[in-house]
Amino acid sequence: MRQPLDWQIASVKDIRPETASVKTFTLALPNWTAHRAGQHYDIRLTAEDGYQAQRSYSIASEPERRGEIDLTIERIEDGEVSTYMHEVLVEGDQIEVRGPIGGYFVWDASSRDQLLLIAGGSGVVPLMSMIRHRASAGASNATHLLYSSRTFDDVIYYQELEKLKSKGKGLEVFHTLTRSQPAGWSGFDRRIDEAMLKEVVKPLGKSLQAFICGPTLLVESAANTLVKIGIKPNQIRTERFGPTGTA
């Protein structure tokens, strides 16, 4: 019998750009196991001489999709694994992975929690898995995503989020663009702050569950502010990455 966390060799089924520095990789898995939304996979690269490098990447797809997963990966300038994924890997290649991993930063649609999702940059990836899972499961629990990006061109999954939002199943999406905004931009235009969080949290009840993922400073600040405006620490789950944390 297979142990769920053995390394396995996946095939790269599809690679598509999301933004200038972010791509989504669809991997077909010979030993697929349904993940929980929010979990990640490890990728291991091996050179001819046996040198290896490993990194963890969040799953972007919903667990309802059988036999394959999407990993959405940002290219980090001096990254060892992300630059390989972006510059060397092509469709049809094989790649060693293991997972799914992680049992805390996860959400199951059966729980029906009211969700507050806060993302910075590629921190949106595990939250997107939750949003897609929620849609696939036909859930209609109130779900608010607050998503901070530098510019409009850096927003990952914009069209899909718009589409899911327009279905009117309780999903609200709030964007904030911190560096520049296109003409006629009606979303937020600053870093996440107390007033913004109050506005996004307000219609949700006191029993919400918050998930925050992004760069350390954004996560620190958002989590501290949520506590300040009355959300209990045990209702807030965080996942952070530093400059090298996602390389």
Add this chain to the structure above:
Amino acid sequence: MPEPFVSRGFTGKRRGGAEKANRIPPGQYLTEDFPVLSAGPTPRLDLKHWTFTIEGLVKEKVSWTWEEFLKLPSQSFVVDISCVTKWTHLDMKWQGVSVDTLLEHAELDRKAAFVIAFSHEGYTTNMPVADILNGQAFVAYSYDDKPLEPEHGGPARLVVPHLYFWKSAKWAAGLRFVEKDQRGFWESAGYNNHGDPWKEERYS
């Protein structure tokens, strides 16, 4: 036996520092940063109410206030740290009190085989007692000659350098000695019960 897998076109960019390679556990990469990883918001602890307690299978429970804790004999520790998220940081300089020193104040019951490190915000992590004795673990309140920042577990955290860093409980509140092993926070969420980086004991 199947051929070992090779990633087409992968040569490896971070091979530099070959002289340090024997200090980097398998699957880890070197960083000069100190990444922050926590499961929830960073607690801001008031030193006036801070305590560190040794309890469970000890003859008498012992507890220190912040002021008392600072008066305990402390040491400087320069150690290599590996996080299960894959980073390894060499030569991290801490100041703190050895667990051996703390245990001079509490008589361990013979039945104490495991320790649960617990934190002020509710985090727990478990280890065999043998993994925290004989200079293997300390409670640190300073990093890099500065007070330990809240994001990194300040005012004080446990540091157990020879195990993955989740065993080094942030915002440490105490050690509870028990007879039977009990899985802690990450140990109950898919992570390994022991966590030796050299054996790559990452996951359950």
